Amino acid sequence: MRHEDVGRRGTPGTTTGEVRGNALWGGGRRTLAVTLAALLVVAVALVAGRVQVAEASDADAYVSPGLLAEAAASPDGLFDVIVQARKGKKTDDVADEVTKVQKDEPGTGSKLKRKFISIAGTSATLTGKQLLKLADRSEIDSITRDSKVELTAYTNTQLWPQSAGVDTNWLSVPASLTYPAIAVVDSGVTPSLPTLSPRVIGSVNLKTYAGTSGAYGHGSLVASIAAGAAEDYTSAEPRAKIVSVKVLDGAGQGYKSDIIAACDWILQNKSTYNIRVANFSLNAGGESFRYDALDKAVESLWLNGVVVVVAAGNYAVEGAQSNVGYAPANDPFVITVGASDIANTASRADDFAAPWSAWGYTQDGFFKPEVAAPGRRMNGAVPNSANLLTQYPDRVVAPGYMWMSGTSFAAPVVSGIAASILADHPSWTPNQVKGAIMEKAVAPTGYASNGALGVGVVNGGGAAVEASGLANPNAGLNQFVSLNSATGRYEFDGNLWYTVASYDPAWNAASWSSASWSSASWSSASWSSASWSSASWSSASWSSASWANASWANTTDIE
Ligand SMILES: [Ca+2]
Known part of the structure; x- marks a missing residue:
């Protein structure tokens, strides 16, 4: 029996045809296809391939790794197989042989x-x-x-999955694991969208506005970037489930x-x-x-097992420090996400912050965002x-798909991760x-780990x-x-x-003194000093009435 090393057939990240678009970074047109269909087959085969040590003999058929051992162990068990003919023989010859052994x-x-036509x-x-x-x-x-085919291909015609390092998760995190649900608190998710169906497993409408x-x-677009599975539009985590929690109306407005x-x-x-x-x-x-009620509500989620991911906001002007005062982005527990511009390349090294991506200190002196993810010209359903x-x-980039820009579309990349x-x-x-x-985020070349990208751009595969x-x-x-015994x-x-923070400016030292950050590629020392600043605490004049206005989820005209 011949032995074949199936692991060497593919190279991760194989790419085809790159075309620069007519505006900014390609305007959501087909800039790149990641061909992963063949890789999936290879990955599946690799898992099985370690079981069997094959003997070298040209007289016998090649058999899938592990299959001979399974057949020997279970002589009466049933195996679904594809049988191919030796060169010069035909489909009917194979059919005859199968009938004979039966x-x-x-x-x-x-x-x-089946008797095949395209192959013998x-x-x-x-x-x-x-x-x-x-x-x-x-x-x-x-x-x-x-083999059972569970999915056709995870591909995205855009480069952002590579820049965010999530394309490697499509293969390296086994599909057989249990993937949790992401609650998308937004304007509602349409469950019948092909890229999400049938993984929208629940929905509720809490909108009273x-x-x-x-x-x-907006909600569907966000959900499709977090967990869509369609070919050419594969999301950050195509195996995750979605639960739609509708709180905004048809124009992105709603009550806190x-x-x-x-x-x-x-x-x-x-x-x-x-x-x-x-x-x-x-x-x-x-x-x-x-005091903020929404901050307290998301803390309740965070402290009781739910990762909360929040868009930083789109109100910075030409990259200048805007500070981050809206809830729940200003809550120190949650992951606040800024938007990076991938500069039309898959490499993170040349990424930079989108000029409108909000960043700076909260009313309480915490630096936001912690990380950034691609957020410009993101295609979604x-x-x-x-x-x-x-x-x-x-x-519109294709029927049912359009591009949008904003930290709204960077956050779901992190939710998928x-x-x-x-x-x-x-x-x-x-x-x-x-x-x-945060540990696995990567600071682009020349970026100093304390601006609109937080510590850097996410690296999903590493994380x-x-x-x-x-x-x-x-x-x-x-x-x-602490635990509230009543609730x-x-x-x-x-x-x-x-x-404590009022008299001990070093209260947060524990967060950054750990050796755990030594593997981070960014400077944990400089982030440590920036992550909380008593100087920018509520005494600052900016922290007053300017954060009282309503949702900015409808600031959609940015690019
Ligand atoms: Ca790039």
Whole structure:
């Protein structure tokens, strides 16, 4: 029997045809295709390939790794296979051989199935005994598994999955793991969209604002970037599930209280749907996190097992420091995400911050965002009736798909990465997931780890597969967290934090003194000094009324 090293057939990240578009970075046109269909087959084969040590003999058929041993161990068991002819032989010759071994070794359930035209071969269900016998026939070239095909291909015509390092997770995090659900707190997700169906496993409408009717499209676009699986539009984590929590109307408007109700609903239903991640591509008003009700609501999620991912905001002007005062982006526990521009290349080295991506200090002196992810000209799915389509008809890239820019579309990249991490490490806490994402982020060339990109641009593959889970960016805050025996949930004591932070500027040292950050490629020392600043605390004049206005989720005209 011949042995073949199936692991050397493919090269990850194989790319085809790059075309520069007519505006900025390609305008969502087909700039690149990542050909992963063949790689999937190779990866599956590799897993099985380590079982069997093959003997070298040209007389016998090639048999899928492990299959001979399985057939020998289970002579009456049934195996679905594809049988191919030796050179010079035909499909009918193979069919004859299959029929012969069935006669020689009768077995219940065995049968000849398809006779192929495109190849000289057949499909068949064989008993173990028949398979062993067939492998010795000189007419037979190969007997390989008739594997179940679970997906066609994970591909994206854009470069952002490579820049965010998530394309490697499509293959390196096994599909057989349990992938959690991401709650998308937004304008609603259309469950029938081909890229998401049938993985929208729950939805609830908590919107009480009587504004614009119809589907906005924002929620679907966000969900498709987090967890879409369509070829050419594969998301950050195509195996994750989606739960739609609708709080905004057909124009992206809504009440802050509805977003708090969304947190309540997630807390009550997270076990039912295995919700481990909640995505907030919205901000609504903002006060010190000691008082802001939405901040407290998302903290309740965070401290009770749900990773909260929030868009930083789109209100910076020409890259200048804007500070970050809207809730829930201004909450220190959550992962706040800025938007990077990938500079039309897959490499992270030349990435830079989108000029409108909000960054700077919160009312309480915390630096935001922690990380950035691609957020410019992101292709995603929207329903045909979406108001966004009416608003931006020139942004359609294909039927059912359009591009948008904003931190709204960077956040779901990180939500998808969080889902990959939790599939690989189901026991990790939100603090560990945040630590892994920050630890493996990469600062572009010349970037100093304390601006609009946070510590750098996310590296999904590194965070999911390589991170230790030991780095905890919230270690300093944990000393103020305790179990409320009345509710049975963990809570943060903001007043105690305020008292301690007021007289001890080094209260947060624990977060950055850990050796866990030594593997980070960015400077943990410089981030440590920037991550919380008593100088920019609420005494600063900027922290007053300017954060009172409504949601900016409708600031969609940016590019
Ligand atoms: Ca780049």
